[in-house]
Amino acid sequence: MNAAETPALALEGVRKSFGETEVLKGIDLTVAPHEVVCLIGASGSGKSTLLRCVNLIEPLDAGRVVVEGEEITAQGVDENRIRRRIGIVYQAFNLFPHMTVLRNITLAPREVLGMDRAESEERALSLLERFGLSDRRGEYPDRLSGGQQQRVAIVRALAMRPHLMLLDEVTSALDPELVAEVLNVIRELADEGMTMLIATHEMGFARDIADRVCFLEEGRILEEGPPERIFTSPENPRTRRFLSRIIAAGRL
Amino acid sequence: MLGGRAVLVSSASTVLFFTVIVVIVALAPGSGLVAERFFSPFHLWRSLVGSESEPSVLSAFLLNVYIFAISEVLILILALVIAVVRQIPGPVFFPFRMVAVAYTDLFRGVPLILILYIIGFGVPGLGLAFFSYLSDITYGIIALVLVYSAYVAEVYRAGIESVHESQNAAARSLGLSRWQSLRFVILPQAVRRVIPPLLNDFIGLQKDTALVSVLGSIEAARAAQIYGASQFNYASYVVAAALFILITIPLARFTDRLIARDKRRREAGALA
Ligand SMILES: Nc1ncnc2c1ncn2[C@@H]1O[C@H](COP(=O)(O)OP(=O)(O)OP(=O)(O)O)[C@@H](O)[C@H]1O
Ligand SMILES: [Mg+2]
Numbered sequence: 042m043n044a045a046e047t048p049a050l051a052l053e054g055v056r057k058s059f060g061e062t063e064v065l066k067g068i069d070l071t072v073a074p075h076e077v078v079c080l081i082g083a084s085g086s087g088k089s090t091l092l093r094c095v096n097l098i099e100p101l102d103a104g105r106v107v108v109e110g111e112e113i114t115a116q117g118v119d120e121n122r123i124r125r126r127i128g129i130v131y132q133a134f135n136l137f138p139h140m141t142v143l144r145n146i147t148l149a150p151r152e153v154l155g156m157d158r159a160e161s162e163e164r165a166l167s168l169l170e171r172f173g174l175s176d177r178r179g180e181y182p183d184r185l186s187g188g189q190q191q192r193v194a195i196v197r198a199l200a201m202r203p204h205l206m207l208l209d210e211v212t213s214a215l216d217p218e219l220v221a222e223v224l225n226v227i228r229e230l231a232d233e234g235m236t237m238l239i240a241t242h243e244m245g246f247a248r249d250i251a252d253r254v255c256f257l258e259e260g261r262i263l264e265e266g267p268p269e270r271i272f273t274s275p276e277n278p279r280t281r282r283f284l285s286r287i288i289a290a291g292r293l
Numbered sequence: 294m295l296g297g298r299a300v301l302v303s304s305a306s307t308v309l310f311f312t313v314i315v316v317i318v319a320l321a322p323g324s325g326l327v328a329e330r331f332f333s334p335f336h337l338w339r340s341l342v343g344s345e346s347e348p349s350v351l352s353a354f355l356l357n358v359y360i361f362a363i364s365e366v367l368i369l370i371l372a373l374v375i376a377v378v379r380q381i382p383g384p385v386f387f388p389f390r391m392v393a394v395a396y397t398d399l400f401r402g403v404p405l406i407l408i409l410y411i412i413g414f415g416v417p418g419l420g421l422a423f424f425s426y427l428s429d430i431t432y433g434i435i436a437l438v439l440v441y442s443a444y445v446a447e448v449y450r451a452g453i454e455s456v457h458e459s460q461n462a463a464a465r466s467l468g469l470s471r472w473q474s475l476r477f478v479i480l481p482q483a484v485r486r487v488i489p490p491l492l493n494d495f496i497g498l499q500k501d502t503a504l505v506s507v508l509g510s511i512e513a514a515r516a517a518q519i520y521g522a523s524q525f526n527y528a529s530y531v532v533a534a535a536l537f538i539l540i541t542i543p544l545a546r547f548t549d550r551l552i553a554r555d556k557r558r559r560e561a562g563a564l565a
Contacts, residue, residue, distance in 0.1 A: 137482075
């Protein structure tokens, strides 16, 4: 990483509790522009919570979040303005069921960016075209397959031209045969230089796509490094244990 | 859809069913008196159209429709405001939420007829500029709006709460403000889900317009009563009842259509 470059995202000492349980126990993490960082870790280790804290959908208890040099946790900062730069895609798609695919995608560009209808639709259609979904533009979400819905959710986030994408286990709600179509879309984004922070259980995918892998356990980043090293010679015994369980389960 | 044979069977069964009912009713003791007092064609018609001495139940019923139409619109708006205020988060809005909760508790708890008395007889007695000089009908509408908004606000609130939090999270993540998320994402889904219970409340409202007569307005029920008292015949009540039923049925069918249209639209997935 170029030290002089402003990071796309920097987390400093991020803490978050739900009631008594502390889910994030001081997370420090930096993502450089065009970098792809994968978060791995057992279920319940805090991956989703971490991503939700980045765009303040979940308010932090302590720590700072800095997006492209601008601290969004600072007092008086307009959260909505900074969220526009961060695209987030959820495991459960969360498309708006009462709107067509096209309207799902154009809603935020029109209402948030103030784009006119023609322009927003043009942008949406070219994205749909690119991801092989243009014939689905008039459908309502419940008429699409899970893979299609997830790709629409990705397009919806991309329509805001985000500088940073957060992906939360975007394939784990999908049937195995639909996983590839979604992973291919993400791979394509990575190739174009999109900065991404990805929580995933797909270790093979993480190894392929990540510039850096962070292993999260019980709310702490225990180990991070390039995928070649993390997946072949992890230093931390707990990373080793986690990966050997994954390998035993046939997922790597 | 019913097949040819099924249509035949259902028609035959319907005819038989009602024939049996009519025969039983006709043979019952006192049925001649009932027919005369409640179903005399002469009185049915005369009370419907009115005469020199008695008001027409039909024209009086137009007042019920008028009260209903105005109240309904005001209720839909006021109730939505109350429901939305009730779920604004943040400590700054605590007093607003408190007022909204107190409002629903108060107006759901007190019988409508008491609110009618308080507004219709109490407010004019206060000698306020403007507010003490409204018509009986206006006081009636105000009372109906106050009471029904409390119920309808709760219906809206149930709808808002039934929309999963992840919908709001998705909207906010796209940069929409809290208000935009409510307006474009949460409320449209919430309202769709509560159309059937809303209709129920409106059928109740349509019937309760009759209570406005306690303030002196001659609406259908009151007109029927006047007729009954002067002619010693109750066909006027039957006429008024029929009018109320006639208007609630289209309301019910209209809602069915809305629901069906919504379903069809989503299933058809028509091209944009
Ligand atoms: N809204 C919430 N209220 C209370 N507890 C929560 C909430 N959200 C998450 N948690 C708890 O926080 C912990 C971390 O959850 P999180 O969803 O971040 O884990 P995860 O690493 O994403 O797991 P998974 O791989 O299963 O998605 C869990 O113990 C979870 O029960
Ligand atoms: Mg998760």
